[in-house]
Amino acid sequence: MTDRGEVSVVRWPGPTPSADDGPAALLAAYHLRTEAEKGAAVADVDALPERYRREIADPRTVFAADVVLVAVIGDAAVGCLVVTAPVDGGSEIKRLWTDPAVRGRGVASGLLRAALAHAAENGVRVLRLSVWAWRTGAVALYERFGFAVTESWDERDRLVCMERAV
Template identity: 50%
Template sequence: MTARIEENPSHPRLPDLLAAYHLVNQAEKGTAVETVAQLPAVYRAEVEDPAGAFAADTVLLATPPGEDLPAGCVVLKAPQGSRAPEIKRLWVAPEARRKGIAQALMAEAMRRAAVSGAPAVRLTVWNWREEPLALYRALGFGTVASWDERPDLLCLEKPLPERPTRPVSADRVERLTPDEVRAHAPAGLAALLLDAVDSGASVGFLAPLAVPEAAAWWTRVAEEAAEGVRDVWAAHGPDGSLTGVVTLVRGGTANGRHRGEISRLLVHRSARGGGLGHRLLATAEAHAAATGLTLLVLDTQTDSPAERLYRSAGWTAAGTIPDFAADPAGVLRATTLYHKRVG
């Protein structure tokens, strides 16, 4: 299950989250204070009146599954002039960390920035904050020229895809348990694989692909998930149907446990064009970084739509192999290998 995201600058829990953020931030900067009243005026104003302080901005809160109160927040600042919108105040309560809440907040903030037509989003982070920095790198943020000259402060930016041609996907993305993979294998997951093959995607199968063969492949994936070798995330549409999936395979050798492979990123044709592929990919990347992986790899058919997605998400091409794999029609195609550091 994923966290529930809501926009509410007047939520009664928000002042506590902002207070915790600023008190920890002051301590990390070497200017610790004990109470909100001792914070610099601009920060104190945010805690005392978030709705007023962020009146022009988008304030998002995340509530963990099964909980009643938000445990995290983030602010997407309104763009100023020609500058890209800035993400600020990302905070997750310590007891709720490593549950994907920060990733969910970032994904929603970036989704909303994309909806607004922004070409990029930006943020700043202190260079000693290793975990947040790893998350931002995993999400495709790169270091850019500084717009804030404070020592030790890094300025990062991430390009966003062009405004989608269809409404931005609001489909729910969640990690599947092995039992859920087994349950979805004969229908939803098999249908995604069949749709990919029917649309010409080179995903390891030739056309025509039969449902039993697709279901059997996903049943083997469920076993790998049970063994801890592979993680699976699926996107659920408003009617509960599966609209996309991505898997992360962990390195199995003693000298490769730091890396993983993105495999079978599939988005149904009916759900393409709304950024769902980017969301699924970002979810897997962020989880990889949060669980100790530092390097991700993948391969995809050269000059395919998938390749354009990976490039836009900050992946680096390592090289192209001619005639590496057959497409669904049996024609040999070139494959490009990609890598991305996430930690």
């Protein structure tokens, strides 16, 4: 990517046509990379578990109750994040992903700031997330944003659960 433009974060779907196709491609990259990191690399999206294929094929339906944020540089969608609909005052951050070509340019930080602002505006009291332990850069980023490791709500090995007050 050669465009060094400013990162903007938009709610998807929204008024920015350049981000229309962004979530599907970003979700595909996220899931393919995650499966490879877990030691279960697959050749393409068709070999992913069904629940992940549904997210990629139709994010508008899968995340209809949630908020999908897309980071855009110029005319390219370069990052995404999902904030789940609030339940009992809490929401979860899921699917934070940035295109590896733009890492280090504030994309993930911009998405997290937008997620925190959205949560605050919508009465969310606690945001939680889970991240694979080997994603040490992501864990450090979440800690910089005030997330702390908490008791796990997920049985998967090497999954770190974190939360913070909004």
